[in-house]
Amino acid sequence: MADSTPVVKKTARSFPAPSVIPGFAPTFGFTILYLGLIVLFPLSLLVLRASELGLSGLYSVATEPRVAAALRTSFFISFAAAAIDVVFGLVVAWVLTRYEFPGRRFLDAIVDLPFALPTAVAGIALAALYAPNGWLGAPLAEYDVKIAFTRWGILIALVFVGLPFVVRTAQPLLAEIDAELEEASATLGASRAQTVWRVLLPPLLPALLTGFALAFARSVGEYGSVIFIAGNLAYISEIAPLLIIVKLEQFDYAGATGIATIMLAISFAVLLAINLIQAWSQKRFGHV
Amino acid sequence: MSEALAPDAPVAAPRRVTEEAPLTRYLLIGVAVAFLGLFLLLPLAAVFTEALGKGVGAFFATFDEPDALAAIRLTLIVAAIVVPLNAAFGVCAAWAIAKFSFPGKSVLITLIDLPFSVSPVVSGLVYVLVFGAQGVFGPFLKAQGIQVVFAIPGIVLATIFVTFPFVARELIPLMQEQGTVEEEAALTLGASGFRAFLTVTLPNIKWGLLYGVLLANARAMGEFGAVSVVSGHIRGLTNTIPLQVEILYNEYNIVSAFALASLLAGLALVTLGIKTLLEWRYAGQIAGRRRH
Numbered sequence: 390m391a392d393s394t395p396v397v398k399k400t401a402r403s404f405p406a407p408s409v410i411p412g413f414a415p416t417f418g419f420t421i422l423y424l425g426l427i428v429l430f431p432l433s434l435l436v437l438r439a440s441e442l443g444l445s446g447l448y449s450v451a452t453e454p455r456v457a458a459a460l461r462t463s464f465f466i467s468f469a470a471a472a473i474d475v476v477f478g479l480v481v482a483w484v485l486t487r488y489e490f491p492g493r494r495f496l497d498a499i500v501d502l503p504f505a506l507p508t509a510v511a512g513i514a515l516a517a518l519y520a521p522n523g524w525l526g527a528p529l530a531e532y533d534v535k536i537a538f539t540r541w542g543i544l545i546a547l548v549f550v551g552l553p554f555v556v557r558t559a560q561p562l563l564a565e566i567d568a569e570l571e572e573a574s575a576t577l578g579a580s581r582a583q584t585v586w587r588v589l590l591p592p593l594l595p596a597l598l599t600g601f602a603l604a605f606a607r608s609v610g611e612y613g614s615v616i617f618i619a620g621n622l623a624y625i626s627e628i629a630p631l632l633i634i635v636k637l638e639q640f641d642y643a644g645a646t647g648i649a650t651i652m653l654a655i656s657f658a659v660l661l662a663i664n665l666i667q668a669w670s671q672k673r674f675g676h677v
Numbered sequence: 678m679s680e681a682l683a684p685d686a687p688v689a690a691p692r693r694v695t696e697e698a699p700l701t702r703y704l705l706i707g708v709a710v711a712f713l714g715l716f717l718l719l720p721l722a723a724v725f726t727e728a729l730g731k732g733v734g735a736f737f738a739t740f741d742e743p744d745a746l747a748a749i750r751l752t753l754i755v756a757a758i759v760v761p762l763n764a765a766f767g768v769c770a771a772w773a774i775a776k777f778s779f780p781g782k783s784v785l786i787t788l789i790d791l792p793f794s795v796s797p798v799v800s801g802l803v804y805v806l807v808f809g810a811q812g813v814f815g816p817f818l819k820a821q822g823i824q825v826v827f828a829i830p831g832i833v834l835a836t837i838f839v840t841f842p843f844v845a846r847e848l849i850p851l852m853q854e855q856g857t858v859e860e861e862a863a864l865t866l867g868a869s870g871f872r873a874f875l876t877v878t879l880p881n882i883k884w885g886l887l888y889g890v891l892l893a894n895a896r897a898m899g900e901f902g903a904v905s906v907v908s909g910h911i912r913g914l915t916n917t918i919p920l921q922v923e924i925l926y927n928e929y930n931i932v933s934a935f936a937l938a939s940l941l942a943g944l945a946l947v948t949l950g951i952k953t954l955l956e957w958r959y960a961g962q963i964a965g966r967r968r969h
Contacts, residue, residue, distance in 0.1 A: 405779035410857055411870030417773040420785075423766050427837055428791055431803035434813065438806060477712045484709040488702060496710065498953040502717045504892075505945040505952075507899025508797075509919040510938040513926050514720035517727055517935075524723065549716050568695055575694035585697075610796025612902035613919070617926065630798040634906060637802065642811055649799045656794040 432653075439650035442643055450647030455623055456632060460651065463629040466540060467608035470547030471555075474604045475597050478555030485556070486563040500556050503549055508613025515546055516617040538620030543628065546614045551604025558600040562593055595670030599663050606659040610652060724942045727935035739936035747913040748921035748937070751829070755917060756897045759836045764890050767844025771882075772874075775852030776860065786849065792841040800838045801906025804831055827909030832917065835903040840893040847889030848882055851963065855881055884959040888952065895948040899941050 405413055439447060450456055484490075485497050503511065519526045519537040526537055536542050566589060574584040612630040619626045627635075629648055636645035692698065697705070729736050739745055770789060774782060792800065806812050808825035818825060825831045859881070863873035879886075901919040908915045916924065918937055925934035955963055 405777035408777055408857070409864055410776045410860055411864075412874070413773060413777050416769040417777075417779075420766065420770040420773050424770075424785075424788060427834070428841060429788065431807050431838075432791070432795070434806050435799070435803050477708070480705055481709045481713060484706050488706060490706055492710075494953075496713055498949055499713065499717055501949055501952070502721065502945065505895050505948045506721070507901060507919050507938075507941045507945070509901040509922050510724060510899070510941050510945075511720060513922065513934060513938060514723045514727075516926075517931075518720060518723050524719070545716075549720070552716065571695040581694070581697055581701075584695075606794060610799065612796070612798050612905075617923075630796050630902065633798050633802060637805065637906065640811075642806070645802060646806070649796075649802050652796055652799060656796070660794055 435646060435649060435653070438642075438646045442647055442650075446643070447647050447650060450644055451651055453644075455627070456629075456644070456648060458624045459627045459629045459632040460648075462540065462543070462625075462627065463609050464655075466543045466628075467547055467605050467611075470544055470608050471551050471601045471605040473544075473548050474551040474555045475601050478552055478600060478604075479559055479593070479597060481552075482556045482559040482563055486560055500553050503551075503553050508550075508611070509617075511549060511614040512546065512617035515542070515549065515614065519545065519618060537618050538626070540619075540626050542618035542620065543615050543626060546618050547608040547611060550611050550614055551608050554603040554607065555597065555600035558596045558603065559593060562596045566592075592674045595666050595674065598666045602659050602663045602666070606656055609655060721942060721946075724935055724939050727931060728939040730935075731932045735932045736936045736939075739933040742933070744913045744916070745921060745933070745937060748916045748918050749940070751832075751915070752898050752917045755829075755833055755836050756894055758833050759840060759897045760890060760894050762837060763840050763893055764844045764886065766841075767848050767889055768882075768886070770845045771848035771852045772878075774849050775855075776857050789845050789849075790842050792838050795838075797839060797900065797902025798906055801835045801903040804834050804838070804907050808834075826907050827911070828915060831907035832904050832915065835907045836897050836900055839900050839903050840896045843893035843896065844886065844889035847885050847892075847963065851882055851885040852878075881962075884955055885963040888955050888963045891948055891951055891955075895945060898944060 405417075442450070451460065481496075481500065485493060485500070516537055517523050519529075519542060521527065521530045521535070521537070523537070529536060536545060570588055571584055574588045575581075579587070610630060612628070612634075615628055616631055619628065619631075621627050621631060629652060633645045633648050633652075636642075636648065696702070740749075774785065805826050807814060808818060808831060809815055810819070810826075812826075814825075825834070859877050860873050863877045864870070868876065898917075899919055900917075901923070904917055905920060905923070908917070908920055910916060910920060910924065912921075912924070918941055922934050922938045922941075925931075925937065
């Protein structure tokens with residue numbers, strides 16, 4: 390019949406896939422608009438400004454002695470702090486998931502404190518604790534150990550900041566360990582230490598690496614909890630994020646942009662590394 | 678003797694093969710408790726002790742200062758703008774991503790998570806590059822007499838940036854898990870799309886939404902690095918609580934600094950408390966826990 394409505398058969402792939410659920414256009418549109426305005430536009434402007442500097446410009450910013458020193462300080466201490474977090478975070482996660490003892494639930498909840506406590510508050514609290522007249526600083530001062538206003542102070546602050554990343558990535562895996570594996574290992578004559586070392590820990594490796602990467606990435610960019618305890622001596626205990634602020638205060642926008650771009654590149658490298666770890670883990674262990 | 682009444686007096690059960698020796702266990706618990714005590718509980722205790730160090734009077738005197746009150750007010754205003762905006766964004770993004778299938782979805786999710794991997798200081802810096810005196814819109818805004826950086830709009834924008842992913846990343850996995858069956862049923866029964874959202878979707882995601890809002894709010898009120906770059910530190914005008922804490926601390930006004938800080942520490946504890954409660958009671962209804 391001539392007036393019957395033709396059945397429209399979509400052969401081209403539609404965007405989104407056909408669905409009876411309404412509201413795709415407004416929600417998707419708002420998502421893209423908001424994401425673009427708030428996140429993508431400002432970040433791409435940073436990249437644009439950095440590209441105006443060019444590779445040689447970035448290189449000369451990075452090799453400026455004070456900047457190089459700050460980047461080194463940030464990276465090495467963040468690396469050390471993340472390593473410490475992996476060791477103690479594993480112990481904490483193990484104890485919290487596998488043992489029952491009074492106060493366990495409280496400690497489990499408090500692990501997230503570094504996520505919830507504003508960085509400036511953590512910063513002044515740590516500075517007060519480790520200052521030469523503080524609860525921990527005073528006894529340490531008697532042994533001529535100085536923590537606050539040295540690089541050790543930065544390390545302490547970054548260990549604080551990174552801890553929950555390791556604990557929270559390891560915990561769910563520890564909870565899911567198959568008891569049969571442990572029993573099999575024991576019946577085959579392995580000692581408990583061998584079972585832990587050769588059966589339980591290897592599947593945890595990707596989670597620990599992911600936790601390490603997350604803690605490291607957070608530590609490199611951390612500002613608030615570090616600056617109060619660091620002392621901020623140029624060339625010694627000055628971190629890269631602080632130097633961005635110093636450059637901005639001197640109206641050295643190119644310098645600030647350069648450091649920020651280098652830090653952004655590091656974050657993306659870490660993100661990429663995490664994705665690679667997880668892809669490898671999926672293949673090797675069948676879980677993330 | 679009571680032992681006589683129980684002929685097979687309890688002998689310690691042999692250790693199971695999947696457990697560590699008691700000594701190892703106590704040692705590990707000791708290490709974990711000591712580490713958490715040293716790194717988490719001690720700083721927390723220090724905040725409240727220092728705040729009350731010169732007595733309750735000095736503690737409360739902090740809150741008579743107009744600058745402190747202005748900082749508290751500004752923090753509340755910023756959170757009141759930022760949190761609802763990001764919550765609305767989170768719901769929209771989760772609806773589009775979880776209820777539909779389209780190419781490029783995982784890229785979109787990665788982009789939404791992006792602000793978490795950017796240093797707070799860099800988050801502030803990008804807005805200086807956009808709106809600052811030397812920024813792209815700087816000259817235009819100056820001609821209009823509008824100030825964004827070193828004023829409240831800059832603080833709001835920087836705070837939106839750092840709390841951007843919280844609600845969305847809570848809701849996306851949750852709504853993906855829930856699928857579209859219930860909404861489809863509501864639509865078949867004649868509900869409008871919006872009604873289906875209000876009466877079917879919203880009740881399903883309310884705890885996850887609350888969870889995300891809670892975390893976003895804690896971060897919005899406590900953000901320091903990003904806000905520090907764009908604020909300009911004008912007392913009584915552009916100082917949020919964390920910035921006021923910094924100023925007081927650097928002036929050696931220790932009691933006031935910690936008194937204000939204890940407000941934020943209290944907020945952090947309340948946040949952790951509610952968060953833990955949600956995780957215990959509604960574990961299945963929040964995506965929580967696994968993802969941070």
